[in-house]
Amino acid sequence: MPLMEKPDNREMDLLTDGLPPIPILLTKIPKISGTESLLEDLYAIILAKLPLTSIITFKRVCKQWKSLVESPFCRDLYLSMHQNSYYSSWSFMCRGCETETMAHYGSDNWCLTRSLGSYISSFLAEKFENREGRVVAYTDVGLILIYVVTNQSFYVANPVSRQCVEILPHNHAMERFWILGIVTRTEDEVVLGYKEFNNPISLNGKLHWLAHNPEYKDFLVSFDFYPSGDKGSDRCRVTPFPDLDKTTKFKRACTTCQGFLMYINIVSVAEVDKLCVWRLKSEGWQLVSEISTDIVTAGFDYIPLGMNPFDDKLVYFWRGNMEGQDLLSINLHIGEFMVHEELERSSDGRVLSSVGGPREIEYIKETFYSSFVLPRWLHPFPN
Template sequence: MGIDRESPYFRDLFRSMHQNSHTSSWSLMSGKDGEEVVAHYGCNTWGLEQSLGSYISSFLTKMFETEKNKYIVWAYNDVGLILISELPIWVTNRSLYVANPVSQECVEIPSHAHLKEVSCPLGIATRTENGILLDYRVVLFDEDLRLLIYSSHTGLWSLNTVDSYPLALYTQSPISLHGSIHWIASTSHSVDVVVSIDLYATGTSSVQCRVTSFPDFGQHPKFNRSFSTCQGSLMYMNIIKVDEDKLCVWRLNSGEWQLVSEITPPFIDTGFEYIQLGTNPFDAKTVYFWSMKHQTLLSINLHNGKFVFETKLLSSINPGLFFHSVVLPQWLYRIPNTMRIV
């Protein structure tokens, strides 16, 4: 007899066995073309034989065999789901899918009159409880930069106007965490800010918005601003001038930035030929860069300032790209049964 992975007993047993596990499969993905840059797999929790990027690539090939070049993974979610949409980025009457590439589940999002207009996918937010995925919400922007929101719980689309967020989207893909979607935007004064929308807000509004300035506001950092994730939090790092140039790493906690590390890395003195990649998703004091000179991955231990040239890179990197980490969660959540096609 097979094991029902939806059984509360099995779910609780599995989670209790891995509650002290600090590693899981994860990958660093290029946000422009979806290429996998760094892969860590075969870890304690799941022991996968392939990287997450391989599962995603094979899933897309299987799902869209005849039109695979017309589809793209637009967003990744913190419970392991991906949002798939048609290309190009802005298109009318697009098809949308929510999938779990590891369990090979996929659902098609019902169409709506709003989707016949030009729209752009923003992300996917989720609500979970006791290891069960209760609801997911797919979010798009329309031409007027209003939010189009689909709820799997109701099976309906809604149109929402959030007046307090800046209108200009930044180039980095939004990040989904704990039922909220975060992205970088530019204000009318060309100031970078973090915009966060809570899709499961309670109170008078179904969507709550928060705008947060960066911790190096008013300074001139070395890198274009971007963020990554670590243990369920947004992380930001950059090189700024304090008394001297320092590499600083911050964590966003309840709308406020907390300084995690501040060091003077050796490569500052040797010329700046590096591209910022992000933070290790399980260790806030391990960060990654790409060395253009050596064409290799550079990891920095912020505990002692030591850096190591790695050989784990899967593809080359060009300036101007942005990156985000995709982490397999502790539990493979089953997608609510709405128009399931796989």
């Protein structure tokens, strides 16, 4: 069985950094009559036991390995063997830049040893060098939208797998810099396509914009770019926010959780401050949580980052100044809160880290946040 040399590729070194040696020879899959299918099944079973960062290494060996890794059998086998791996690595990113305010990674399908923000920064430095590549949008399917300043071009990329493709330029006047967004179309968690637009939140093939009417009341504009069946007439929706007649603490912004768009604010109800969470449904906003705790009512000076993308009971908040910073989580089910360390590790090996250093504090206070989430499987990259 002829051995294949490991490709001389800096991308592979970045992917395998910190991983244990893989006890499998990187070989071409032999074509022997009657045994090829059996061997591919055996190789798929072996691959399914590895973290996704290691599977990426096999995918780069040759076309046969690439075909095996991208096969539905290998994908379904991997997902069935890791069906209890509910979480995937994710981060809260400042929208329109590469500033990472919070990261969650470690014990998941990817087995990352560092945060998604560090993968993004190293990918930009290697791929674009001095061409000033900037991340202008994030998704919950592992893709980012990159704008290259020097030649005004756009790229869609997965910063962990290093997959990257250039797309047609966005036509707009370049006198000012627009914060852009990307919408993806998925089927069984497989990304089938994407489009890019100005400053929205992307979720399930839809884009959502925060807008204002002439009376300066906030509402949400939602547009479905991939409608199915007879839903063409419902592609665009306008939904007023549910607390327009109440006093709120934060500027209105949305986050995502478990496939839904969520809205969080502290609302004054009967002269009592309550932390309220709404979920956007087809019929409008649905109130899913309303709690009043001592920390919310006693001069709450945190700003909301968003909800845990996989856990609808956890909301994260942040505060900071030149003297220090705090990351706070509130459990909506029991009303308890926890102040986190700058870097902490859970019993299952999962790492939680918050932004370190005061240089970005003023920007963080004024910006909006996007959750950037890796998928549970390395799907073929759409062209």
